[in-house]
């Protein structure tokens with residue numbers, strides 16, 4: 001059984017600082033000592049303000065840095081943003097201001113090294129800073145995710161795959177949600193961060209993890225040594241069957257049932273957290289997969305009124321399915337693998353998923369036959 005600490009919190013320093021110090025200590029702070037190489041891995045997806053609830057809040061980062069510095073260790077804050085310059089993200093999210101006066105390096109991941117994460121993936125390129133760190137402090141955000149339902153502690157580690165290698169993996173694994181979930185599980189088990197802190201004070205519900213989501217005050221900080229236990233605790237809080245959370249399902253299939261987290265604190269029951277609409281990414285016999293994907297799966301669509309033709313979506317699209325011409329953007333749905341990377345990174349919230357006509361007919365028919373059909 002793995003202990004998970006749950007605390008009611010706000011971003012005010014008088015509340016947050018002692019709470020983070022207490023949680024870090026309880027998670028095994030003695031492991032951090034003079035000269036330890038400590039990687040602090042926040043969620044720095046794209047430029048956003050703290051009020052948008054897309055990134056780990058700067059106050060959480062600041063107090064973790066203070067804790068690590070007090071231990072005499074050398075912190076490095078790093079991530080590999082999907083969009084925008086690292087500098088812009090630090091400025092927009094207020095991290096630069098929050099870290100003023102702290103002796104702390106803060107930069108994007110620079111190099112990758114091949115690490116064997118196990119079959120079927122074998123060796124994959126992971127940020128060297130994460131692989132070589134003595135200690136990883138995983139600072140995730142509580143958000144919904146249009147492909148994986150939720151992005152919590154384990155999914156945050158996917159940021160240790162550098163830049164444009166991420167969509168490559170979406171291309172190789174993302175057409176099969178469970179295969180992608182398995183990749184995330186194996187990255188999580190390989191990196192094994194011993195400090196996992198989930199910023200759920202201002203969370204993101206709806207069509208996360210980017211600007212399509214809606215900030216929601218949840219007022220919680222959740223922490224634990226095991227990122228899977230942290231994710232499972234959140235799943236319990238939201239009243240979700242873990243079989244319907246692709247990552248937790250993959251984790252259980254991979255290594256047997258996850259042990260129930262031992263909650264230190266009070267885990268509230270939040271039953272009205274708005275989740276994204278997930279449809280199966282792939283189902284039916286293999287020879288039908290291409291047809292199913294084209295005809296039945298929700299497809300990305302563009303709101304021409306919001307799109308500014310910034311180009312981020314077509315740069316990241318692993319399938320080359322977006323034509324950079326005029327608004328609204330044109331998608332080649334025969335090529336599109338439904339990875340939803342474009343929706344995740346659009347800085348203007350101009351992309352969303354839309355149901356196809358055939359998909360709607362099949363869903364309604366399935367609902368009549370199977371009233372509680374699968375989510376993922």
Ligand code: SF4
Nearest residue numbers: 307308310311313346
């Ligand atoms: S849809 Fe979004 S990411 Fe794509 S060009 Fe328009 S504004 Fe940029």
Ligand code: SF4
Nearest residue numbers: 317336337339340342
């Ligand atoms: S168009 Fe969007 S959903 Fe389709 S493959 Fe490209 S990035 Fe993925």
